[in-house]
Amino acid sequence: MILETQNLLIRKFKKTDDAALLEAMECPEVHLMYSNGFTSIDKVREYIQLLLQEYQEGKLRTLAIAEKSTNKLIGSITLDVLEIFARAEISYWINKNYRNRGYATEAVRAIIGHCFDALSLNRIQAPTFNPASERVLIKTGMICEGTLRQYFKVGDKSLDVKVYAILKEEYDPVK
Numbered sequence: 001m002i003l004e005t006q007n008l009l010i011r012k013f014k015k016t017d018d019a020a021l022l023e024a025m026e027c028p029e030v031h032l033m034y035s036n037g038f039t040s041i042d043k044v045r046e047y048i049q050l051l052l053q054e055y056q057e058g059k060l061r062t063l064a065i066a067e068k069s070t071n072k073l074i075g076s077i078t079l080d081v082l083e084i085f086a087r088a089e090i091s092y093w094i095n096k097n098y099r100n101r102g103y104a105t106e107a108v109r110a111i112i113g114h115c116f117d118a119l120s121l122n123r124i125q126a127p128t129f130n131p132a133s134e135r136v137l138i139k140t141g142m143i144c145e146g147t148l149r150q151y152f153k154v155g156d157k158s159l160d161v162k163v164y165a166i167l168k169e170e171y172d173p174v175k
């Protein structure tokens with residue numbers, strides 16, 4: 001386990017997360033984040049195996065968001081750190097059956113704190129292209145810095161995204 005919040009555990013993926021990960025793919029938006037590739041439990045298991053391999057190599061890039069009361073996987077958060085510039089980019093999703101309970105906000109807030117306090121980073125950024133995700137970023141104290149043109153290629157479409165960011169000097173751990 002890496003981080004604990006009021007309602008969540010942000011922890012490494014486990015082999016037993018396979019069914020919950022496949023369940024989350026019922027949301028097309030989430031499935032698209034995996035290039036629509038998780039069409040069977042075997043594909044999901046292969047992916048979890050890759051993550052376990054990364055953990056063994058000391059890489060903690062993609063973590064599970066689990067509901068604390070059940071330890072069920074209900075989301076995921078990925079942290080791409082560029083150490084040389086002391087910054088990271090985050091992306092995340094929450095299973096559609098668990099949305100609008102503040103879980104993404106809780107997870108992003110915890111990751112921001114971890115980045116500034118434990119990893120000594122200076123800047124966290126998040127590109128986004130949907131209103132719910134923008135709300136999450138605003139609620140965690142991030143500021144919209146502008147639009148990155150055709151930043152994401154999703155299927156055969158290139159999408160403009162808004163980029164939100166927070167600097168260490170702006171971070172208030174109490175909020």
Ligand SMILES: CC(C)(COP(=O)(O)OP(=O)(O)OC[C@H]1O[C@@H](n2cnc3c(N)ncnc32)[C@H](O)[C@@H]1OP(=O)(O)O)[C@@H](O)C(=O)NCCC(=O)NCCS
Nearest residue numbers: 029091092093094099100101102103104105131132133135
């Ligand atoms: C974006 C996402 C992670 C939010 O998860 P969540 O756990 O529901 O987020 P929270 O409950 O913390 O906050 C959601 C906020 O968005 C708002 N919201 C939800 N749907 C919305 C919509 N269609 N338009 C505007 N705001 C919306 C909610 O009202 C809430 O804001 P509030 O607290 O001010 O009322 C989830 O919708 C998701 O997984 N989407 C698909 C993947 C994705 O887009 N990931 C982000 C890209 S990096």
